[in-house]
Amino acid sequence: MKKILLLFFTFHLSLFTATAQRLSITKETIDMGRTGYEIPVTATFEMRNRGLRRLVIQDVVPDCSCTKVEYPKGEIGIGDKFTIKMTYDARMLGHFNKQAAIISNASKKPVYITMTGVVLADLKDYSGSYPYDFNNLLSDANDLEFDNVKRGETRTFEMGIMNNGTTIMQPNILHLPPYLEAQVYPERLTPGHSGKIIFTLNSEKVHDYGLTQKTVYLAQQLGEKVKSETEINVSTVLLPPVEPTANAPQLILSDSILNLQFGGKSKKSGEVTLTNAGMSRLDITSLQMFTRGLKVTLGKSRLAPGETTKLKITGIAADLKKARSVPRVLMITNDPQNAKVVITIRPTPNPSLKGEE
16 A cells, blocks of 8 residues: 555656646747848747746757857746847848757756748848838838717728738738728738738727727738737727807816926826816816826816816826827817817836836
C-alpha cells in the first residue's frame, strides 16, 4: 500500500513540476513586412509568466549574428507580462526568416520565436501617406468622425489603405454597428499596392442624439480575430432638431478651450462658466467625452434666464497621454444657435507623475 501511495505521489509531483512553469507568447511569429536595405527592423514579442513560480530568462540565442536580442535579466513575477525584442540588421536583400531560442526555467527545451519579412533595395516611404500601422496593413486614418449629422442624412468617410506586408490581404472591418457599412476596394490587396475602404453612415439607425461612439477593427483577412492594436474609433454626433424662436435660450461659455497644466501631478482640474443669456430656460440634455482620461461635473443642467453654473473638468494625465484624438467635452443643448457645444482640452502632462491635485 505504501509503495502504491509513493508511486501515486511521485507521479503527481512530476506532473505538477512539468506544468508548474509555463511561458506564454501572444504571437510566436511576427511578420515585419517590407523594409529597406540596411534599415534595421525590430519585432517585439509580448509574453507572460503563467507558471506557479518566478520566471528567469537565462538566455535568448538568435540563429545568426545579424540579429540582436533584448530580454529581461531579472526575475519575472507570477502572472507578469514582459517583452523580448529581436532586431534584424537588414543587410541582405530578399525574404528573411530569423529565429531565436528562449532558454529559461519554464521548460527543459528552448521556446522559439520567429520574425519574418522582406528587404527591398528600392523601398518606398509610405509614412507620410499612411502613418498608421495595423500590423503591416497601413492606413491614413485611425479615427472616424461623423460630425454635425442631422437625422435622415447619409454620410461617407473614405480611408486609404496599403499592403506593406509580404502576402496577399483581404482587408475587412469587424464589429460594424447597424448604422455603419464598409466597402473595401479592391477585395484582395497584393503586397505594395494600395486600396480604400468607404464607410457609409445611415443616421436613421443612430439611436440617440449627441455623441455615439463605437470601436471597429481593421482585419487583414476574413475570419481574423479582433486585436486591440487594430481598433478604429468611430464617433458620431447626431444633432437634435431645434427650431429658432424669439425667446430662445442663449448659452455663453467663459471659454471653449481649457488648458490643464499638470506640473507633475497625475490629475488636474479646471472650470468653465456657463451662462444663459437668453429669454427662456436653457436645457443641457447631454454631456459626453470624446476620449478617456476626462471626468466632468456639472452644477446644474437647467438654467433660468440670467443664471450661471460651473462645469468642472478633471483630466487624468496617464490616460490623456494614451488618447488617440483631441480630448474634448461635448454638450447638447436646446439653444438653437448652440445645439452642439464642444470644449477642447489642452493637456500638458508631465511624464513623471508624482501625485494628485
